[in-house]
Every structure is written in structure tokens, then in C-alpha cells.
Amino acid sequence: MAAPERGNIVILTGAGISAESGLGTFRDKGGIWEKFDWQKLATPEAFAADPHSVHAFYNARRDNLLAAEPNDAHRALAALEMLWRGEERGDYLLVTQNIDDLHARGGSMEVLHMHGELLKSRCNFCGHLFEHEHAVSARTPCPACNKAGGLRPHVVWFGEMPLGLDTIYEALGGCDLFIAIGTSGTVYPAAGFVAEAKAAGAWTVELSLEPGEVSTLFDERHYGPATKLVPDWLGRF
Numbered sequence: 144m145a146a147p148e149r150g151n152i153v154i155l156t157g158a159g160i161s162a163e164s165g166l167g168t169f170r171d172k173g174g175i176w177e178k179f180d181w182q183k184l185a186t187p188e189a190f191a192a193d194p195h196s197v198h199a200f201y202n203a204r205r206d207n208l209l210a211a212e213p214n215d216a217h218r219a220l221a222a223l224e225m226l227w228r229g230e231e232r233g234d235y236l237l238v239t240q241n242i243d244d245l246h247a248r249g250g251s252m253e254v255l256h257m258h259g260e261l262l263k264s265r266c267n268f269c270g271h272l273f274e275h276e277h278a279v280s281a282r283t284p285c286p287a288c289n290k291a292g293g294l295r296p297h298v299v300w301f302g303e304m305p306l307g308l309d310t311i312y313e314a315l316g317g318c319d320l321f322i323a324i325g326t327s328g329t330v331y332p333a334a335g336f337v338a339e340a341k342a343a344g345a346w347t348v349e350l351s352l353e354p355g356e357v358s359t360l361f362d363e364r365h366y367g368p369a370t371k372l373v374p375d376w377l378g379r380f
Contacts, residue, residue: 146379150319151234159325159352160369161245164211185300194281201296202278208243216373217249223377236314242298257305263297315339322348325369328355
């Protein structure tokens, strides 16, 4: 299919787009959840039982993120957004499952983080949400209510509802092109986005290192490193 000159675009990115920036994937062989037990680190129950271990895990990941840099795939998406919005070619929504900020640092202007953001914290006591790049512990006070012990990473844990789903489903229902980049297709509801887009009549494209679990649903599939695939495919526009 030739790249459309106009239309509504929805793009979904997963861990594969940030892997070449040095950030670990989760479910691949050798990924984060092979090395760590998510039940002890990524649930509300785990945080209530052992906040020290949960904070230590996310503090280490935060340090890793701050040392990383956006790659050519992130920058290619930012260029597409600038083109699409600047020339008013249609609606454009970039949704990421990633909790890193590499899309923003790569130049993307608007990003919907459906699984939250690692460089933000929020308070379980007062609900205050704020930018936070530093280490957090159970003794760190909330800057709003000044209570200690309530701060948690602003990330969606297992058993919690992803963010922005109403916005995402509305966009999928009216999109003409859906592109999934670097996502395994194993985590719902994101794994079901391709079916939603196809039901709306969209052309669907998978750009990933290898086929995911819902690959057969895509109209077009390309496999390889994101830093090559994404700039090459988006170069059609």
C-alpha cells in the first residue's frame, strides 16, 4: 500500500522501539520479567507488602532511563507528527505502552502513555501527580501534602486499568491507518487495538523485530530493528 496523503493515523509503540536505546523489553527471552518477579514488584499488593523493594526496582530503572537517548525510530515518528499536524492532513495519535520519555525527547509533541510515566510520581494519600526524576523511598514526603509513605511510581501495575482508553478507542474507531511498532501483541487491551482498527476499515501495519501473537491480523508486516524499519517505512510519506 502506498502511504496515504491524508487521513487519521493511530500509532502504538511498545518496548521494542526503545530496546536499541538500551532499555530492556519485558516479555522477550531475557526480558525484565524473566529476571525479576513481577508479582513482587509490579502490583499494588507488592507495593503494600514491600515498598522498599518496589522503590529500589523503579529507582534503578529510572537511572537507566536517564542515561538513555532517543533513537532514529523515535525521531522518525516525531518527524511524521510534525508533517501530519503542520500540514493538517488528519488526526494523529501516538500511544505508547512504554513508561519511558524517549518519544518526547525524540521530538514528539503529544504522547498518550497508557501505562504511565516512570519520571513521574503520585501520592496515594492526596493524589498529587508530579515530575520526579530522583530516587524515591518510603520516607520521601509528598510535596503537596507533606506526608511520607504514600508516593508510588506513576506506572500502571498488573491488575490496574490502563490510562486514556476512551481517547484511544475513539481514535481507533475513526482511523485510516494503524501502525504497531515494537510490541509483542501479548498484553490486552493493547493487543486488541489492531482488531478495533480493522473493524473501522483502517489499513494495519506491524513493524517489529519479529512476529507478535496477533501478527496475522495485520495487513502489512515488516520485521527487523526498529531503527531501520521505522525510518524506512515512514519515509514513504
